[in-house]
Amino acid sequence: METKKQIQEKATIWLNAHTAKLWGDYYEIFPKLVKFNPPKIVLNNRLTRTAGRCFQTENIIDLGAKFFGKLENRDTMLKVILIHEIAHQIDWNLFGESELKCGHGKKWCSIMVQLGLPANKYHSLTI
Ligand SMILES: [Zn+2]
Numbered sequence: 001m002e003t004k005k006q007i008q009e010k011a012t013i014w015l016n017a018h019t020a021k022l023w024g025d026y027y028e029i030f031p032k033l034v035k036f037n038p039p040k041i042v043l044n045n046r047l048t049r050t051a052g053r054c055f056q057t058e059n060i061i062d063l064g065a066k067f068f069g070k071l072e073n074r075d076t077m078l079k080v081i082l083i084h085e086i087a088h089q090i091d092w093n094l095f096g097e098s099e100l101k102c103g104h105g106k107k108w109c110s111i112m113v114q115l116g117l118p119a120n121k122y123h124s125l126t127i
Pocket residue numbers: 084088104121
């Protein structure tokens with residue numbers, strides 16, 4: 001039997017590989033991203049209300065580990081929440097300082113749309 005910690009370590013490795021792959025795919029849409037490393041994904045056990053958050057200056061994305069607990073949430077975590085947070089990192093990498101304050105501004109919205117998602121600020125996941 002694997003411990004919870006081992007499962008989480010494996011999931012973290014997978015999430016980082018998945019994100020690196022997405023990041024490479026996004027070069028086609030945003031060629032400037034080639035200059036930047038993909039964000040590092042951390043599974044955070046303390047996040048309860050927030051499914052994800054992005055520390056843009058550190059290039060780190062925290063995802064709430066608890067949200068992966070429910071099977072029906074997993075798809076949303078990967079296809080919506082992760083992409084939402086990656087869009088914040090792209091926003092920062094491409095446009096810099098101005099994007100820290102405005103968060104879900106016009107540029108972030110435009111990035112979301114280019115990544116194929118509606119520019120929704122909020123999610124409706126439950127744990
Ligand atoms: Zn956001």
